[in-house]
Amino acid sequence: MQTQQASSPQVEAQWIRQIAKRDRGAFEQLYRAYERKLYRYLLGIVRSPELAEELTGDVMIEVWKNASRYRGHAKPSTWIFGIAHNKGIDVLRRRQPQVTELHAVAGAPDPRPGPEAAAIDESERREVAAALDALSAEHRGVLDLAFNNGCSQAEIAQIVGCPINTVKSRMFYAKQQLRQVLERRGFRREIS
Amino acid sequence: MNHAKIAELLPWYVNGTLAPAQAEAVEKEIETCELCASDLETLKALQKTMLDVEAHAPGPSQFLLNRTLANVEEIERMRETQKAGSQWWSGLSTGAKAAVLVTSLALFLIAGGTLVRFTSAPSGQRALPPPQLIPVEALKVPAPADRASGGVAAPRSVMEADQVTREKSTTSAVNKPPFERPQIIRTGSMSLLVPDVEKTIARLQEIAQAQFGDVLALDDTTPSQPGERHIATLRLSVPQDRFTQTMDTIAKLGGVQTRSVAAEDVTNQIVDSQARLKNLRHTEEDLLRIMDRQGKVADLLDVQNQISSTRDEIEQLDAQLKSMQHRVAYSALSISLEDEIPAALVGPGAGTQLGEAWQTALRDSKELALRIGAGVLRVVAFAPYWAVPIALFWWLVAWLRRRPAY
Numbered sequence: 001m002q003t004q005q006a007s008s009p010q011v012e013a014q015w016i017r018q019i020a021k022r023d024r025g026a027f028e029q030l031y032r033a034y035e036r037k038l039y040r041y042l043l044g045i046v047r048s049p050e051l052a053e054e055l056t057g058d059v060m061i062e063v064w065k066n067a068s069r070y071r072g073h074a075k076p077s078t079w080i081f082g083i084a085h086n087k088g089i090d091v092l093r094r095r096q097p098q099v100t101e102l103h104a105v106a107g108a109p110d111p112r113p114g115p116e117a118a119a120i121d122e123s124e125r126r127e128v129a130a131a132l133d134a135l136s137a138e139h140r141g142v143l144d145l146a147f148n149n150g151c152s153q154a155e156i157a158q159i160v161g162c163p164i165n166t167v168k169s170r171m172f173y174a175k176q177q178l179r180q181v182l183e184r185r186g187f188r189r190e191i192s
Numbered sequence: 193m194n195h196a197k198i199a200e201l202l203p204w205y206v207n208g209t210l211a212p213a214q215a216e217a218v219e220k221e222i223e224t225c226e227l228c229a230s231d232l233e234t235l236k237a238l239q240k241t242m243l244d245v246e247a248h249a250p251g252p253s254q255f256l257l258n259r260t261l262a263n264v265e266e267i268e269r270m271r272e273t274q275k276a277g278s279q280w281w282s283g284l285s286t287g288a289k290a291a292v293l294v295t296s297l298a299l300f301l302i303a304g305g306t307l308v309r310f311t312s313a314p315s316g317q318r319a320l321p322p323p324q325l326i327p328v329e330a331l332k333v334p335a336p337a338d339r340a341s342g343g344v345a346a347p348r349s350v351m352e353a354d355q356v357t358r359e360k361s362t363t364s365a366v367n368k369p370p371f372e373r374p375q376i377i378r379t380g381s382m383s384l385l386v387p388d389v390e391k392t393i394a395r396l397q398e399i400a401q402a403q404f405g406d407v408l409a410l411d412d413t414t415p416s417q418p419g420e421r422h423i424a425t426l427r428l429s430v431p432q433d434r435f436t437q438t439m440d441t442i443a444k445l446g447g448v449q450t451r452s453v454a455a456e457d458v459t460n461q462i463v464d465s466q467a468r469l470k471n472l473r474h475t476e477e478d479l480l481r482i483m484d485r486q487g488k489v490a491d492l493l494d495v496q497n498q499i500s501s502t503r504d505e506i507e508q509l510d511a512q513l514k515s516m517q518h519r520v521a522y523s524a525l526s527i528s529l530e531d532e533i534p535a536a537l538v539g540p541g542a543g544t545q546l547g548e549a550w551q552t553a554l555r556d557s558k559e560l561a562l563r564i565g566a567g568v569l570r571v572v573a574f575a576p577y578w579a580v581p582i583a584l585f586w587w588l589v590a591w592l593r594r595r596p597a598y
Contacts, residue, residue, distance in 0.1 A: 027264065031257060039252040053252045057260045064264050129245045147239040148246050152209035168200045175203075178238070 007033045012076035019067035031060050034077075037149060038084050044140040045088035047133070055091065059084045074158060077149065081159045085141065092137060131181040139174035142167060195221065198228055206235045375459040377519045378435050383528035386446035389422040392529050395445060396426055403438045405430030405522065415531075422531040427524060435523040442527060449530075458516055465513040469506065476502045 007015075012033065018026035038059055043052035062083050070079055132140055138160070145151040145159060157164045198221040204210050205218045222229045386392040393412065400407050409427040430438045443451065479499045483492065 022268065024261070024264070028257070028261070031260060035256065036251045040246055040249060049250075053256055056252055057256055057263065060260050061263055061267070065267065124241070125245050125248055128241045129249065132242070132245070143238075143242065146203050146207050147242045150207050150209060152207075153204055155209075171203050172200065175235070175238070179234075 009075045009077065013070075013072055016063070016067050016070045016076055016079075019064060020070070027060075027064055030063065030076075034060070034080055038080070040148065041081065041141070041144055042084055042088050044132070044144050045085070045137045046091055051091060055084070055087050058087055062087075075155065077151070078155045078158050081145065081149065081151070082161075085159050085161075088137070127182065131178055134181050135174060135177060138170055139177060142170040143174050143178070146171065195225060195228065198225070199231060202228065202231050202235055206232065206239050374457050375462050375517075375520045376432075377456045377458055377516075378432055378453065378523040379455075379525075380435065380439055380451075380453045380523065381526040381528075382439065382442060382451045383449040383530070384442070384446035385449060385532045386529050387532055389424050389529045389531050392445050393424055393426065396428065396442065396527060396529075399438060399441055400428045400430060403430045403434040403441075405434070405438070408524075421533075424529045426527045426529070428527065429522045429524055432521060432523050435525075438525065442525070446529070447532070458520065462513065462516055462520070465509055465516065469509050469513060472502055472506045472509065476506065 007029075012030060015023075015026040015030045015033075019030065035056060039052050039056045042055045042059075043049060046052055046055065059080065063080060070076070074082075132143070135143070141160060142156060145156045151159065153164050153167050156167045160167070198218055201210060201214055201218055205215060210218065218228075222232055384392070389412070393410065397407050406429055407426055408429050410424065411426075412424040413422070415422055428438070439451070439453070476499060479495055479502060482495050483499065
């Protein structure tokens, strides 16, 4: 599998313009740049690898079909993640998922080894991944967009379709809940 | 800017997306506020860990790109088809377009007049009711919330639902199974000359079972006349990945007379069938949703009929798909066996001949005894016919002897 390619917004915008002219090569480059990011982001929302993969393909198909509508007012990543967010949320609404209550997870007995194991990198990674999974789709999404995809407040607000203040509050609660979940799971090595 | 405001900005200071003025304010605050500095370190560590988690997390299937590209090609193919359909109009000159429009208008008016004449009721008679149209409202598909920014409009009516269904069929490549290799139906046939057909049949059954397959059919023709050969035909089914191995094993059982292998690539057929199946299931779901809505009885009956025909199509297609997938998974082998030595060359021994003679004699003796018994019974059965004349004759002879001579 080819690795994800690093690309600048300008290059990506150029790819989208080429895609609007039915350039398959540009589409493939854009696909490779976003495939993993989109999959991981969508996985955080829908929590199903199969569904996340299907939606990743759907998002890229939407990009192909609507490339001519991209005016360049937003960064390509904002536009593409916006499509992904809408698709993911639509699926969640149709599926009526059983959202895991954060306090329920935090209150559950810890089946994992004690804090000593937290010193191991792999274990630490697993703990954080599990704690992220315990977050709601909205909170996970904000953290993901900010830290994994480098989106600004305004961009996140545009992607998820809410005011900037909501983005800030979601970030605040996401951090707080993540910390609580990690502490509850016996993750003594603080992320601070 | 107070502490709370600065704390809100910290995550975006960490990811480097703050405006210069905001970043400067954050830096000033960090120098003086230990809490903010501690939060900043926490967030930096969190970002680092999250990036590390992401780097080690699994990505999508490696086949997704190919599926998406195939999907794109399908969309383009459909687009080209639609474009070709509209080109005839754009290819016309302005005068020709005007002529077509005028002709169409005239035809419309003529047809309209005809309709008016047919539907106008004579005086004194009640006019026919207008044709019942299915109200669009009654057939609306419940639409998920519109998310215009994503460029994906939710279906609003039956026509739009149909359009969406068609789009689903074009995007169905996303749901195609990740085929690691082409889906091929393999078939093979082999004819063998073997020393003993019966033993070879038993051996073939063992081979089929050892390869996790089975014998589907057996046609065994034993020779009835001297000079004929023992012939048998078997149909085996073996997993495709053991097809070649099985053929090679069978070839060692005797002298190979003919051997052939055929392959048919059905990848596209399977993918198309899966896409059509998914599309039909979506259509069925949409129709079921429509059924849940209130409407006129006639409309609901119409929808009910559509559901019924859709279900028929789904079941038919599902069966075809399963059959095709089974034929891909299991290869069919047709094996013909023939004795190397004809039955004529192996004559019966002396013991066999004596035994056969004894059996024939017994059979004949029984037959004779039966015939004699049958004859006796026949004589007894006809006694009334022959006993009376004999008795009369006896009485006549006796009377003649007793009569005095003159």
